[in-house]
Amino acid sequence: KLVNSMARLDAVTTEQISQLTSANKVQTDQFEGLRRLLLGMVEDARAILVILAGRLHLLRASKNLTTEIQRQLALETQRIYSPLANRLGIWQIKWELEDMSLRFLEPAEYKRIANLLDGKRTERERYIGQVISILRDKFAESGIKASISGRPKHIYSIWRKMSRKKVDFDQIFDVRAVRVLVDTVADCYAALGIAHGLWQHIPGEFDDYIATPKANFYQSIHTAVAGPESGMPVEIQIR
Structure with missing residues (x-):
């Protein structure tokens, strides 16, 4: 089930998520729809954990990336991945994803x-x-x-x-x-x-x-x- 779930999640490519989060006029319900799609595609909840852990690792390792890429990753995280962690009640990952996103989006305030x-x-x-x-x-x-x-x-x-x-x-x-x-x-x-x-x-x-x-x-x-x-x-x- 874990392998099948990971294969299904791969069908929702990073490019699709990136296109949605970079759009200027995207309604909140579109993000909610994508989050529901991701949750509905998995048979094994561990697949979502793998995805969230991967995103967290990517943010931690993005120190030397360009500001533009950092902001894009942060927007994706804030709109898609952090709410997923919240939905599943994985508070520690949620908090770190949110803090790291803020660090890239609002560095002075952070x-x-x-x-x-x-x-x-x-x-x-x-x-x-x-x-x-x-x-x-x-x-x-x-x-x-x-x-x-x-x-x-x-x-x-x-x-x-x-x-x-x-x-x-x-x-x-x-x-x-x-x-x-x-x-x-x-x-x-x-x-x-x-x-x-x-x-x-x-x-x-x-x-x-x-x-x-x-x-x-x-x-x-x-x-x-x-x-x-x-x-x-x-x-x-x-x-």
Whole structure:
């Protein structure tokens, strides 16, 4: 099945994808149609993994290519391959594909955000550690078993949110972020109640993807609070 799936995917040539992504007037549903075509052609999902891994390797190795080729690869990745990884829930590959695409499409913004993240890393890690410690103690008191960790920063998602909300880096609340993993849906909402009881919720920063899952079946609760002491914004994801 894997061999058959790879053969079918080869039928959708790089040239066809390149022609679609380089067109000036292409509707969003045309990209969605191509993504559905690729998914529908495979009998073995591992074939998509091979394709995504190949694209990731190509981007990593494209440092010495011309700017024009880099931008074309980035556009193809952003419009076709990253959404495929998202559809399959392969988050780590999705994040890296998006970040590397942004690096070629918006190099100045990519570098600026990366430098800001790196420059505030020590402060951010200390603050996140404090939040995790407080949550861990409160969850234990309430009998909630939870795994709590700092969430890795994703440059593309920060850039996209800055662009969408027309705000600067300091106004992005998920720069400091914590991920909470619990055993049950009931524990998700109990953990949310504890977090909101500890710190003030930031208005407009709440999404319940458990009650209303995303199209790719992603389920989680996202909230943002003014954290301990200085009240710096912290995003908390609970799933």
